[in-house]
Amino acid sequence: CQKIYSVKIGEEIHNCSSSHVSNLCEHRHCMENSNGKPVCVEADKHQDYKLGCTKNSECNSTNSNAEFPSQCMCGLSGDSYCTLYMGDGPRMKAFELLKIWYYDYSQNCNTARRDKPDCQADFWGDGFLEYNYYFSYAVNFPYVHNALDCAVKVFENSYYEARNNRKCPQYSCGYFESDSQMCILYDPLSNSYTIDASNCATGTECISNSLEPEMNVTCSGSSAVEFITTKKFPGEKCQKDSDCGEYTTGKCENNRCQGKGKGVPFDVPSGKPGDYYCNPGLYYDGTECVEQKSLDQNCTRTNECQNDAVCEKNASDYQICQKIYSLKTGDQIYSCPSSHVSNLCEEGYCTKNQSGYLVCALADRHLDYTKKCSDDVDCKGEYDLEYRSRCLCGLSGEKYCTLYAGDRPRLQTLKLSKEWFYEYSQNCNTGRRNKDDCQADFW
Numbered sequence: 001c002q003k004i005y006s007v008k009i010g011e012e013i014h015n016c017s018s019s020h021v022s023n024l025c026e027h028r029h030c031m032e033n034s035n036g037k038p039v040c041v042e043a044d045k046h047q048d049y050k051l052g053c054t055k056n057s058e059c060n061s062t063n064s065n066a067e068f069p070s071q072c073m074c075g076l077s078g079d080s081y082c083t084l085y086m087g088d089g090p091r092m093k094a095f096e097l098l099k100i101w102y103y104d105y106s107q108n109c110n111t112a113r114r115d116k117p118d119c120q121a122d123f124w125g126d127g128f129l130e131y132n133y134y135f136s137y138a139v140n141f142p143y144v145h146n147a148l149d150c151a152v153k154v155f156e157n158s159y160y161e162a163r164n165n166r167k168c169p170q171y172s173c174g175y176f177e178s179d180s181q182m183c184i185l186y187d188p189l190s191n192s193y194t195i196d197a198s199n200c201a202t203g204t205e206c207i208s209n210s211l212e213p214e215m216n217v218t219c220s221g222s223s224a225v226e227f228i229t230t231k232k233f234p235g236e237k238c239q240k241d242s243d244c245g246e247y248t249t250g251k252c253e254n255n256r257c258q259g260k261g262k263g264v265p266f267d268v269p270s271g272k273p274g275d276y277y278c279n280p281g282l283y284y285d286g287t288e289c290v291e292q293k294s295l296d297q298n299c300t301r302t303n304e305c306q307n308d309a310v311c312e313k314n315a316s317d318y319q320i321c322q323k324i325y326s327l328k329t330g331d332q333i334y335s336c337p338s339s340h341v342s343n344l345c346e347e348g349y350c351t352k353n354q355s356g357y358l359v360c361a362l363a364d365r366h367l368d369y370t371k372k373c374s375d376d377v378d379c380k381g382e383y384d385l386e387y388r389s390r391c392l393c394g395l396s397g398e399k400y401c402t403l404y405a406g407d408r409p410r411l412q413t414l415k416l417s418k419e420w421f422y423e424y425s426q427n428c429n430t431g432r433r434n435k436d437d438c439q440a441d442f443w
């Protein structure tokens with residue numbers, strides 16, 4: 001067992017593959033030295049990776065030539081740039097961040113999952129986002145050119161920000177014939193785009209490396225995405241025993257995964273939530289699964305309460321099971337956080353009234369959320385309970401405000417969420433009452 005990327009440049013290693021890649025070397029590359037010994041070498045790099053090119057011969061490395069030669073590729077603006085070597089700034093930055101992952105965070109993962117994005121996303125926080133940003137920028141460099149702002153436009157949501165000095169590009173759906181699998185047709189006169197993804201054959205997708213390529217776009221091969229299928233929990237639907245996960249008994253009966261029943265003592269494995277082992281309608285009390293508590297009963301945590309309730313203090317300072325989203329606007333509540341969000345209130349929000357009492361409030365809303373905007377000032381809410389709505393570009397070429405919780409589409413979503421909790425959630429294990437998988441089973 002040797003520490004990954006720990007061997008210094010010039011130090012000898014046991015062997016070096018034909019690809020010259022070694023995950024022992026600090027720059028991840030190796031070669032044979034003049035004595036025929038495999039040693040770690042400095043990663044290839046360009047003299048100046050930000051310079052344009054006209055042919056592949058202008059993309060040669062300045063040092064070890066351990067990598068395959070860089071290529072001169074067309075960028076979406078019509079200029080050409082060399083693909084990056086490992087030693088070029090953006091790729092080296094991504095690599096240095098990857099070392100931080102291995103040295104400081106990877107031990108949180110299962111041994112075979114040490115390099116998987118799902119586990120990195122769980123434990124790496126902002127570092128994972130930063131790594132993916134630089135990695136994406138490096139991979140797409142020839143297309144996004146040498147300006148970091150271009151990469152921001154392509155990869156970050158801030159591209160959509162409505163700025164006074166930039167007009168939103170206009171996209172529309174349409175139909176056009178194409179023998180070359182063209183799926184986005186660009187009209188330079190109107191700076192508009194027509195999308196017809198039906199021109200893409202099976203196994204290809206209509207994906208542009210830029211939201212504003214100023215050129216036609218053809219279909220590209222789709223890439224497989226790795227994912228883990230979550231095994232079912234107690235009470236969730238199944239067809240066979242193998243559908244049921246580690247929190248169940250491993251049995252599928254009457255098309256439901258079986259969990260622990262009422263009144264059977266069991267020990268919970270270290271680090272596992274005991275509630276997840278119980279059948280629907282039960283929670284783990286530290287010894288066994290017992291019946292969930294009804295409305296107005298004393299509680300210490302939400303999982304003890306029936307699935308349409310939360311464990312919160314009422315206005316009289318008693319911590320009890322209370323029906324979710326049940327308090328009317330103007331009703332007094334015990335506490336209201338700085339975010340003004342409360343899952344006791346019928347519209348999900350609370351505030352302090354003129355008398356200084358904490359009460360349920362109407363959610364913020366626009367006077368007319370369907371109106372166009374020119375900047376964020378146009379997006380002020382009626383009550384200033386939420387963070388300010390923002391004026392963003394739509395693919396139609398117009399700008400609109402992001403929605404407040406009180407705007408009709410979001411209120412409709414909340415209404416449907418209430419329907420789930422009040423009518424269907426009791427089918428789920430107490431810890432799974434708001435999980436997509438269980439909702440998909442029963443809703």
